[in-house]
Amino acid sequence: MSLRSIQPSPLVEQAAEQLREQITGGAWPVGTKLPGETTLAASLGVGRSTVREAIRALAGEGLLQPRQGAGVFVLAVESRTDLADHLRKASVADLYEVRMMIETRAARLAAERRTEADVATLEAALERRTRAARRSHEEFVDADVALHTALVAAAGNPVLTALFEQFVPTLREGLVEMVKRLGRADENLGHRAHAALIAAVAEGNPDRAETVVSEEIGATTLRRIP
């Protein structure tokens, strides 16, 4: 099996790391049954409970699946690629580019497909955004993000919605920073653009919706990249 022996510190994590290497390295393909806990414990030079916890950790990541009486089986050879990780490490410009792509397309689709309910939701979200402008920065950003989320949802494509949700945490973080830097000077920042966007969606004008959202995102982002 060629497992290196363990050295210091959290043994559980080291054990998990070694097992992960075996799995992602291809030594144990999907469906493989791992050696028994006692065998693994001996190979790694740790106690059985330590091995068990390492297995649990990898099970939490979706790599392993223990079945009582049968053994521990490989469920996948790589962790769910966490898009959010990529987003955190990405540059503002790259993020902005992709966000622009998603939201312009969403605006266009929303204008084509919006239902009465969608329009009502969007208008309510706009109103909440306006009210939140008088309150804390955080509340304002939350309301803004909620509005954009509602726009994407109005496009009626669950895949697009799921995709945008991946961006929400990073987007929120960036916006909070931006709003705090601007201070209270620009309360209800971008209200007119948002109102125009919703109007375009409501009247079913895809071209105008796309243009407005493109300008709006461009404006807020330019302020953020000094």
Next chain:
Amino acid sequence: MSLRSIQPSPLVEQAAEQLREQITGGAWPVGTKLPGETTLAASLGVGRSTVREAIRALAGEGLLQPRQGAGVFVLAVESRTDLADHLRKASVADLYEVRMMIETRAARLAAERRTEADVATLEAALERRTRAARRSHEEFVDADVALHTALVAAAGNPVLTALFEQFVPTLREGLVEMVKRLGRADENLGHRAHAALIAAVAEGNPDRAETVVSEEIGATTLRRIP
């Protein structure tokens, strides 16, 4: 056959589920320190090692972070949403729509930014695709997917690349099915469109690149939705 499989569910999973509920339910916000192992064990009515394994599982999911000597802390209140799960459950039409969005944008950006190396990679990928057409269906699809991946990579936006990679497994699966249904009649299916796409990227013609990729995806997809 509407039988749910019977699952006695190990105590560890039940314990993890209860803890997860506390976390996602908001009882323990991010940063909260959980009660000690012994306390939790008593509360849940299980042994200490069971609690520890449950904590490890949630740590694997990215929800908790144990720190020796200090305690166990809440790192996030919801699991990484697995975009791949959404994709698997999504309809072909929704997937197609988003894939079209990504690839048309990628084609446009690639035409604007491609380097010499990008062009070389794309041309090599095209050649491999041609060769693979004479071999198995699977190899052909793999080569096709590799070509599309190379196109997105040539756009020079890591976020876009990471995003497209989320689609690759689902895309591959769908293509394999399609190619098998078509049989060998259409060997080297879509060769001219792909060649035209690469030419447009190479000569730096964003509009043409976008048009070609749009037609190409449209053509293959229409065959797939009967």
Next chain:
DNA sequence: GTGCTCAGCTTGTCTGAGGAGTGCTACCGT
């Protein structure tokens, strides 16, 4: 062939015992 039983393996669970790291508090010297 079909179905049953059983032995041997596996994971599941609990307990008790130390080891090691963290963070707070009270003490002490200045």
Next chain:
DNA sequence: ACGGTAGCACTCCTCAGACAAGCTGAGCAC
């Protein structure tokens, strides 16, 4: 009064051993 430090309580970390519960395949009876 203040700052530094030693001690302490609390926490997670690791191990060993024991038994329970579940799975799998071999062998057997029909």
